[in-house]
Amino acid sequence: MSSYAKELEIAQLAVQRAAILTKRVFHEKAKGTVSKDDKSPVTIGDFGAQALIIAALKHNFPEDEIVAEEEAAQLREDANLRSTIWDLVKGTSLSDADAEAVLGGPIKSEDDMLTFIDYGNSKGGAKGRIWAIDPIDGTKGFLRGGQYAVCLALMVDGDVKVGVLGCPNLPIDDAAPLTGGMESGQTDEGRGCLFSGVLDEGATSRPLTTGGLASSQKISMKAITDIAAASFCESVEAGHSSHGDQAEIAKKLGITNPSVRMDSQAKYASIARGAGDIYLRLPVKATYQEKIWDHAAGDLIVREAGGAVTDIHGKRLDFSIGRTLANNKGVVAAPTGAHAQVLAVVQEVLGIK
Numbered sequence: 001m002s003s004y005a006k007e008l009e010i011a012q013l014a015v016q017r018a019a020i021l022t023k024r025v026f027h028e029k030a031k032g033t034v035s036k037d038d039k040s041p042v043t044i045g046d047f048g049a050q051a052l053i054i055a056a057l058k059h060n061f062p063e064d065e066i067v068a069e070e071e072a073a074q075l076r077e078d079a080n081l082r083s084t085i086w087d088l089v090k091g092t093s094l095s096d097a098d099a100e101a102v103l104g105g106p107i108k109s110e111d112d113m114l115t116f117i118d119y120g121n122s123k124g125g126a127k128g129r130i131w132a133i134d135p136i137d138g139t140k141g142f143l144r145g146g147q148y149a150v151c152l153a154l155m156v157d158g159d160v161k162v163g164v165l166g167c168p169n170l171p172i173d174d175a176a177p178l179t180g181g182m183e184s185g186q187t188d189e190g191r192g193c194l195f196s197g198v199l200d201e202g203a204t205s206r207p208l209t210t211g212g213l214a215s216s217q218k219i220s221m222k223a224i225t226d227i228a229a230a231s232f233c234e235s236v237e238a239g240h241s242s243h244g245d246q247a248e249i250a251k252k253l254g255i256t257n258p259s260v261r262m263d264s265q266a267k268y269a270s271i272a273r274g275a276g277d278i279y280l281r282l283p284v285k286a287t288y289q290e291k292i293w294d295h296a297a298g299d300l301i302v303r304e305a306g307g308a309v310t311d312i313h314g315k316r317l318d319f320s321i322g323r324t325l326a327n328n329k330g331v332v333a334a335p336t337g338a339h340a341q342v343l344a345v346v347q348e349v350l351g352i353k
């Protein structure tokens with residue numbers, strides 16, 4: 001029996017339910033995009049998914065703290081936006097009644113929805129049980145029909161114990177070739193994957209469903225025998241990681257395959273299942289602090305699948321100091337056996353050796 005069996009079950013079902021909502025937004029609705037203070041986009045899907053996930057966590061683990069990306073301030077000022085999101089949230093449930101009951105059933109009122117969204121305001125830190133939520137990671141990918149992920153992780157005393165990634169647009173087949181998006185004309189058929197990891201217990205994938213959990217299989221990274229044949233993933237957005245540095249590193253490693261550009265933590269999931277090999281996220285701006293919800297689940301899933309994840313200085317990602325990874329710069333994720341070689345070239349190119 002897993003040490004975090006209940007947390008894992010709730011987290012997977014909560015992500016699965018939230019993914020139903022994000023898919024509905026994508027297929028049925030105007031996305032309702034609004035700009036945040038930092039000019040990044042947020043959609044009705046981000047708010048709705050965050051409300052549903054937090055409601056499920058509060059029902060099952062009322063004492064736990066939550067660090068989530070979004071906040072309800074804009075919704076409190078905008079009745080139209082608020083009621084659009086409420087319509088979505090109250091109309092989204094798992095089709096399996098038992099699974100829905102495990103999550104506590106529907107949110108009772110529009111006010112409760114706002115309250116749930118704002119429970120995500122914990123400062124984080126090194127003490128106690130804290131969940132990290134990114135209701136839609138890769139919002140820009142979500143908007144353009146590319147990859148995005150619904151992300152949830154549990155940290156205990158600053159260490160990630162459980163990580164779950166719902167990736168509605170990734171192929172179900174772990175062996176499917178690595179692609180960055182939904183190619184035009186493609187449908188949802190054969191897509192939608194739920195990835196999980198529990199510390200010291202491995203990582204799994206299973207199809208996303210609209211009801212209870214499907215059966216899972218173990219996933220593991222591909223061992224790299226010839227680094228020149230490796231494939232590496234990077235952000236689509238050049239503003240999020242340095243495409244130039246990453247291309248130079250790939251070249252120095254002898255990698256000839258073009259990089260696979262993909263939004264969101266789907267990159268972590270894709271290397272964890274062995275569809276890709278390396279994920280590089282090199283800083284564009286020295287001052288940017290990565291957010292814990294952008295990495296917590298993916299970091300654990302990759303490590304549990306046989307990978308190593310560090311920053312550009314070779315330090316493990318430190319989730320214990322608040323809402324950001326203030327002690328880290330960038331991300332270098334690779335199979336354990338190849339990580340040192342990749343990191344050495346990263347440091348050579350960045351001139352930090």
Ligand SMILES: Nc1ncnc2c1ncn2[C@@H]1O[C@H](COP(=O)(O)O)[C@@H](OP(=O)(O)O)[C@H]1O
Nearest residue numbers: 136137138139140235237239240263264288294
């Ligand atoms: N200057 C920057 N450098 C690195 N990451 C950034 C960034 N500005 C925004 N981000 C983060 O990059 C995330 C998307 O990552 P990716 O490029 O891998 O898809 C965003 O998550 P959201 O989409 O949840 O806001 C956001 O938190």
Ligand SMILES: [Mg+2]
Nearest residue numbers: 040041069139
């Ligand atoms: Mg965002």
Ligand SMILES: [Mg+2]
Nearest residue numbers: 134137138294
């Ligand atoms: Mg994000």
Ligand SMILES: [Mg+2]
Nearest residue numbers: 069134136137
């Ligand atoms: Mg987000």
